[in-house]
Amino acid sequence: MSASIIDGKRIAKELREEIAGRVASFRGEHSIQPKLVAILVGEDPASQVYIRNKQRACEQAGLASSLIRLPDSVSQSELLGQIEDLNQAPDVHGILVQLPLPEGISADLVLRAIRPEKDVDCFHPENVGMLAIGTPRFLPCTPAGVVELLKRSGVETRGAHVVICGRSNIVGKPLALMMMQKGDGGDATVSVCHSRSRNLEELTRQADILVAAVGREGFITGSMIRPGATVIDVGTNRSANGKLVGDVVFEEAVEIAGAITPVPGGVGPMTVTLLLENTLRGARRTVR
Numbered sequence: 001m002s003a004s005i006i007d008g009k010r011i012a013k014e015l016r017e018e019i020a021g022r023v024a025s026f027r028g029e030h031s032i033q034p035k036l037v038a039i040l041v042g043e044d045p046a047s048q049v050y051i052r053n054k055q056r057a058c059e060q061a062g063l064a065s066s067l068i069r070l071p072d073s074v075s076q077s078e079l080l081g082q083i084e085d086l087n088q089a090p091d092v093h094g095i096l097v098q099l100p101l102p103e104g105i106s107a108d109l110v111l112r113a114i115r116p117e118k119d120v121d122c123f124h125p126e127n128v129g130m131l132a133i134g135t136p137r138f139l140p141c142t143p144a145g146v147v148e149l150l151k152r153s154g155v156e157t158r159g160a161h162v163v164i165c166g167r168s169n170i171v172g173k174p175l176a177l178m179m180m181q182k183g184d185g186g187d188a189t190v191s192v193c194h195s196r197s198r199n200l201e202e203l204t205r206q207a208d209i210l211v212a213a214v215g216r217e218g219f220i221t222g223s224m225i226r227p228g229a230t231v232i233d234v235g236t237n238r239s240a241n242g243k244l245v246g247d248v249v250f251e252e253a254v255e256i257a258g259a260i261t262p263v264p265g266g267v268g269p270m271t272v273t274l275l276l277e278n279t280l281r282g283a284r285r286t287v288r
């Protein structure tokens with residue numbers, strides 16, 4: 001038996017074409033081009049991949065985008081000053097500060113400094129709070145990408161047991177919030193595992209939908225997967241041979257799972273796509 005492969009690249013392309021259409025009509029109606037600005041401090045390799053892909057995606061969807069590169073040595077106050085300029089700039093609708101940030105810069109402080117109306121990552125405490133109570137302003141890109149992938153591949157979340165490995169503020173925690181929410185794409189029973197979880201394999205084997213967001217190559221092996229389960233691999237790891245690999249041992253998992261996302265070509269392209277969606281949403285706010 002072999003799992004069906006969830007083609008994130010294809011689904012992302014479909015969704016991008018829809019977004020491009022909406023961007024075009026927004027521009028036609030308001031003569032405003034939605035604009036995203038990303039800030040990269042230093043040279044984190046995962047961030048480089050993300051940046052390259054989102055610049056290209058913005059171009060294809062008709063969005064403006066720019067990248068501010070700052071050296072590792074930049075001071076926290078200089079960075080905060082840059083963010084404040086972007087907060088004030090009327091032509092900027094989305095601001096994204098790439099994580100991780102170098103030591104000596106407080107990510108918490110930096111993320112709070114971004115004006116919530118331009119916080120396309122949905123990392124600001126106000127936006128996380130809105131998400132948690134069920135009245136989201138933005139949906140966080142990677143979790144929303146996962147939910148959209150499931151929806152578009154016909155995987156039912158309602159009543160399903162979703163087991164998420166990882167509890168970060170960027171993936172695991174907001175994904176848990178979204179999937180436990182009432183209604184479409186949610187209504188799941190959610191378990192969240194982390195490095196202190198006991199009997200991990202016992203937990204993951206209960207999953208109808210297993211999400212790996214740990215950041216370790218080879219983390220999810222075949223024996224951790226219930227036969228027929230859907231496996232979503234969020235991991236983006238640089239392997240020793242330079243290849244991009246997920247957290248799941250794909251060759252094992254594909255024999256056991258019912259459906260599985262590959263890396264690359266699974267969740268990653270969806271993250272980029274949802275960022276386009278959020279930038280358009282940020283621009284819409286300015287005309288209401």
Ligand SMILES: NC(=O)C1=CN([C@@H]2O[C@H](COP(=O)(O)OP(=O)(O)OC[C@H]3O[C@@H](n4cnc5c(N)ncnc54)[C@H](OP(=O)(O)O)[C@@H]3O)[C@@H](O)[C@H]2O)C=CC1
Pocket residue numbers: 046142165166167168169170171172193194195196197200213214215216234235236237267268271272
């Ligand atoms: N495809 C995409 O669009 C994106 C991909 N990523 C990728 O996803 C992965 C996760 O990213 P991120 O959430 O930022 O990572 P973090 O390092 O912030 O979080 C990793 C999580 O995994 C948990 N963990 C670590 N070791 C174990 C273990 N032995 N058993 C169980 N849980 C464990 C940690 O537990 P604890 O909390 O106890 O430390 C933590 O909650 C990375 O590979 C990243 O590159 C990230 C964002 C977007």
Ligand SMILES: Nc1nc(=O)c2c([nH]1)NC[C@@H]1CN(c3ccc(C(=O)N[C@@H](CCC(=O)O)C(=O)O)cc3)C=[N+]21
Pocket residue numbers: 046047049050053096097098099100121141142236244263264265266267268269271272
């Ligand atoms: N503020 C912030 N927000 C983030 O969302 C954020 C971040 N910082 N820091 C880094 C991580 C990582 N991340 C990825 C997004 C897309 C791909 C992606 O496009 N992946 C393609 C890669 C294909 C390739 O080019 O090789 C794929 O999996 O197919 C990967 C990783 C977002 N992150």
Ligand SMILES: [Mg+2]
Pocket residue numbers: 099100168170
């Ligand atoms: Mg991290």
